[in-house]
Amino acid sequence: MHTNETIWTSALTQIELSVSKANFNTWFKNTFIAKQDSGTIYLSVPNAFVKDWLANKYHTNIVRALREVHPTTRCVEYVISKTPPSQKVQLAQQKQEEVFSEQMSLRDFDVNRNDGLNPKYIFDTFIVGPFNELAHAAGQAVIKNPGSSYNPLFIYGGTGLGKTHMIQAIGNQIKKQNPNKKIYYITSEQFAIEYIDSVQNNKMYLFKERFRKYDLLIMDDIQFISGKEKTQEELFHLFNSLYENNKQIIFSSDQPPKVIPQLEDRLRSRFEGGMIVDISKPDFESRLAILKNKLKQGEYAPSDEIIEFTASVIQDNIRELEGVLNSIICQSQLKKRDLSIQEVKQLIKNNTKPQKTISIKDVMKIVSDFYNIEERALLEKSRRKEVVKPRQVVMYILREDLNTSYPYIGQKLGGRDHTTVIHACEKIKKDIKDNSVLNQEIEQIKNILYNNQGQGVV
Amino acid sequence: MKFECKLDNLKQKILLLEKITGRNLSLPILNSVLFIVKGNTILLRATNLEVGVEITIPAKIGKEGTFAIEGRVISSFLNSLDGDENITFEQLDNTISITTKKHSTIIKITPHDDFPSLPKIHQNKAKIRPQILIEGLRSVWFSASVSDIKPEIASIYLYSQGRDLVFVATDSFRLAEKTIKGVGVNIDPILIPLKNALEIGRFFDGAVDELSVSSDKNQLALETKEIYFTTRLTDGVYPDYRQIIPKGTKTQVVVLKKDFVNSLKTANIFVDDFNKINLKIIPEDSLLEIESKNTKVGENTTQIEAHLEGDPIEMSFNFKYLSEVFPIITHDSVALRFNDTNKPLIISPVGDPSLLYLVMPVNR
Numbered sequence: 001m002h003t004n005e006t007i008w009t010s011a012l013t014q015i016e017l018s019v020s021k022a023n024f025n026t027w028f029k030n031t032f033i034a035k036q037d038s039g040t041i042y043l044s045v046p047n048a049f050v051k052d053w054l055a056n057k058y059h060t061n062i063v064r065a066l067r068e069v070h071p072t073t074r075c076v077e078y079v080i081s082k083t084p085p086s087q088k089v090q091l092a093q094q095k096q097e098e099v100f101s102e103q104m105s106l107r108d109f110d111v112n113r114n115d116g117l118n119p120k121y122i123f124d125t126f127i128v129g130p131f132n133e134l135a136h137a138a139g140q141a142v143i144k145n146p147g148s149s150y151n152p153l154f155i156y157g158g159t160g161l162g163k164t165h166m167i168q169a170i171g172n173q174i175k176k177q178n179p180n181k182k183i184y185y186i187t188s189e190q191f192a193i194e195y196i197d198s199v200q201n202n203k204m205y206l207f208k209e210r211f212r213k214y215d216l217l218i219m220d221d222i223q224f225i226s227g228k229e230k231t232q233e234e235l236f237h238l239f240n241s242l243y244e245n246n247k248q249i250i251f252s253s254d255q256p257p258k259v260i261p262q263l264e265d266r267l268r269s270r271f272e273g274g275m276i277v278d279i280s281k282p283d284f285e286s287r288l289a290i291l292k293n294k295l296k297q298g299e300y301a302p303s304d305e306i307i308e309f310t311a312s313v314i315q316d317n318i319r320e321l322e323g324v325l326n327s328i329i330c331q332s333q334l335k336k337r338d339l340s341i342q343e344v345k346q347l348i349k350n351n352t353k354p355q356k357t358i359s360i361k362d363v364m365k366i367v368s369d370f371y372n373i374e375e376r377a378l379l380e381k382s383r384r385k386e387v388v389k390p391r392q393v394v395m396y397i398l399r400e401d402l403n404t405s406y407p408y409i410g411q412k413l414g415g416r417d418h419t420t421v422i423h424a425c426e427k428i429k430k431d432i433k434d435n436s437v438l439n440q441e442i443e444q445i446k447n448i449l450y451n452n453q454g455q456g457v458v
Numbered sequence: 459m460k461f462e463c464k465l466d467n468l469k470q471k472i473l474l475l476e477k478i479t480g481r482n483l484s485l486p487i488l489n490s491v492l493f494i495v496k497g498n499t500i501l502l503r504a505t506n507l508e509v510g511v512e513i514t515i516p517a518k519i520g521k522e523g524t525f526a527i528e529g530r531v532i533s534s535f536l537n538s539l540d541g542d543e544n545i546t547f548e549q550l551d552n553t554i555s556i557t558t559k560k561h562s563t564i565i566k567i568t569p570h571d572d573f574p575s576l577p578k579i580h581q582n583k584a585k586i587r588p589q590i591l592i593e594g595l596r597s598v599w600f601s602a603s604v605s606d607i608k609p610e611i612a613s614i615y616l617y618s619q620g621r622d623l624v625f626v627a628t629d630s631f632r633l634a635e636k637t638i639k640g641v642g643v644n645i646d647p648i649l650i651p652l653k654n655a656l657e658i659g660r661f662f663d664g665a666v667d668e669l670s671v672s673s674d675k676n677q678l679a680l681e682t683k684e685i686y687f688t689t690r691l692t693d694g695v696y697p698d699y700r701q702i703i704p705k706g707t708k709t710q711v712v713v714l715k716k717d718f719v720n721s722l723k724t725a726n727i728f729v730d731d732f733n734k735i736n737l738k739i740i741p742e743d744s745l746l747e748i749e750s751k752n753t754k755v756g757e758n759t760t761q762i763e764a765h766l767e768g769d770p771i772e773m774s775f776n777f778k779y780l781s782e783v784f785p786i787i788t789h790d791s792v793a794l795r796f797n798d799t800n801k802p803l804i805i806s807p808v809g810d811p812s813l814l815y816l817v818m819p820v821n822r
Contacts, residue, residue, distance in 0.1 A: 047676060049576070056575050057575075080676045179630075
């Protein structure tokens with residue numbers, strides 16, 4: 001099966017032979033087949049000059065070349081369409097990337113060089129749920145009254161929960177409502193780099209001047225400023241200058257200001273002076289909504305069952321949620337069919353480390369239930385065989401899946417020494433290899449552990 | 459091929475056309491001017507694939523034919539000739555022999571098979587006087603962006619509103635809008651690339667015949683009896699500029715254009731690296747103060763008398779953006795309307811609502 005692109009590439013090779021190089025480069029640059037419709041090929045050309053000249057001068061050559069490659073061609077029509085300058089390169093790449101067309105669309109968005117904002121982050125694609133409604137409301141208030149209602153706005157929350165989306169969307173919305181506002185988005189790391197640059201090149205005054213002119217400054221991942229004393233000092237002055245002029249400032253961080261280590265007190269207190277909101281982990285319904293919203297952007301839609309399953313398993317990271325969805329879409333495109341729920345489970349198991357989804361308590365409860373012993377027995381000093389094994393399994397799971405530290409595991413399981421825990425983990429790890437029963441048991445426990453999540457059983 | 463025509467007429471037309479030849483490196487034929495000798499006219503054609511022009515001139519035709527000569531050569535040659543005499547062209551194989559009373563010249567011709575035709579538009583045509591179009595374009599084009607990064611604002615936006623024709627250009631630091639009332643033609647909104655708009659100004663300056671205007675999504679054609687001009691249009695959406703025009707006025711200053719322009723010139727000597735000029739309005743004293751300061755050069759304050767209304771205000775602007783509008787204002791006094799320190803300043807001639815100029819302030 002010929003694609004539009006291969007047809008045109010081979011037709012071009014033929015045309016190239018019968019046309020001079022100068023002509024070929026001028027008239028056939030940035031042309032491609034826009035679509036085919038029952039024998040008519042619509043050739044996209046960059047402007048009316050090319051359209052006119054191709055139709056008048058090279059029409060026969062084009063039709064002949066196309067018929068040779070694609071015998072069902074009846075006629076050729078020319079249409080004008082806007083082509084980006086890098087069209088040719090893109091065409092070459094498209095072939096390999098066809099499979100990933102769902103993600104390709106993201107590439108169209110480029111970060112705006114003037115304000116650092118990425119136009120893909122807008123409120124239209126921002127799902128509001130109980131977990132982030134406070135932050136959203138604060139954001140809306142800022143959009144309505146930049147610089148006055150909540151200044152600075154400090155948003156914090158764990159990784160992959162939409163902080164960046166949120167603050168960039170605020171920037172994009174304000175820009176949309178008022179294109180004259182000078183908006184700038186920068187990560188604190190970039191800020192530090194630029195600061196150091198300006199010091200090196202003796203351009204401090206430019207640096208100061210540049211940042212003071214913004215009406216809205218958005219600084220992402222402010223926690224990285226910790227320990228950088230001079231950068232903090234500069235930020236402090238910048239903050240004061242913007243704040244006094246009623247310019248809105250927005251920060252995001254993965255921790256509240258109080259907990260950011262090595263942060264100057266005067267900065268900390270300024271961060272706390274406006275509005276501090278947190279974005280917590282999304283609930284099941286929100287996760288579902290996020291997935292469904294994300295699917296709306298693409299063409300492929302997995303079954304509801306799969307979506308719900310994904311939403312129920314991946315609990316506390318939206319980025320991971322989207323990552324898993326992407327790999328589901330990608331896999332099903334590679335296999336050219338829908339995935340079964342089993343395959344999806346496998347995929348998720350491979351792709352994610354379900355670390356924080358379970359607490360130590362959950363593990364203990366499920367393991368003790370599984371082996372039918374009292375949960376308390378795990379903590380006791382007893383060395384009865386029927387207790388030792390579950391205890392070791394708990395330690396193993398805590399270590400492998402939850403990445404808990406050895407001393408902490410020991411402490412939680414009845415104040416044991418960390419060497420005991422190390423021994424237990426090593427032992428189970430070794431036993432799994434030779435003992436298929438044990439292996440199955442652990443698999444089963446993990447299954448219960450992860451699959452029952454989100455349905456409120458645990 | 460043989461024809462005879464008036465030298466000065468041909469010279470004038472070739473000089474116009476030569477400007478748009480000679481810019482295309484990939485297709486050398488575009489450096490030439492094409493002569494199509496047919497009936498009792500010569501059709502001269504040149505294009506750089508951005509714009510394309512055909513000019514018809516009357517001539518006494520001996521024998522019909524078509525040939526192309528490099529634009530630079532023919533224009534320099536004709537430009538060196540004086541007087542209002544007749545000039546005769548005759549093709550001899552691969553050369554053209556050109557004779558006047560005094561000269562006899564032979565110029566090589568270039569093969570013309572590859573010379574492109576110009577796109578024609580088969581749409582309804584509107585009639586418009588060329589002065590209107592040129593006045594509209596000239597009133598705004600200095601404001602358009604000269605960088606091609608954003609093709610939309612490197613263009614002039616033209617649309618009809620009722621019976622009026624509106625021209626807009628902006629480079630996002632300032633904006634000029636010219637409304638020409640009562641034109642009574644309906645032109646779909648189009649974006650003319652700035653460079654091509656300048657060519658329109660060149661070709662139709664001083665034309666008297668009515669222009670036929672036709673356009674589709676990608677192309678604009680302007681036609682008189684003599685000239686057919688076509689240009690590519692920018693494919694895009696013009697920013698919604700109306701929303702940035704402030705509605706009210708907090709402070710209004712009416713000042714003689716001459717006074718203001720002179721004091722701006724003075725202030726310009728002392729502007730800093732950012733071309734910053736500070737305007738201070740003190741309504742109690744009926745004074746407009748213009749300040750500039752450069753730590754390396756010195757500083758200047760000029761006070762001019764003005765008619766002031768509203769609140770005192772102090773704002774800074776870029777000299778370049780502030781001053782560029784004045785050459786196109788023909789009225790004696792101008793009104794400066796201020797709104798807020800972060801809102802644009804509106805400049806318009808007093809008694810001429812057709813021109814609106816917005817300048818963004820410089821933030822301190």
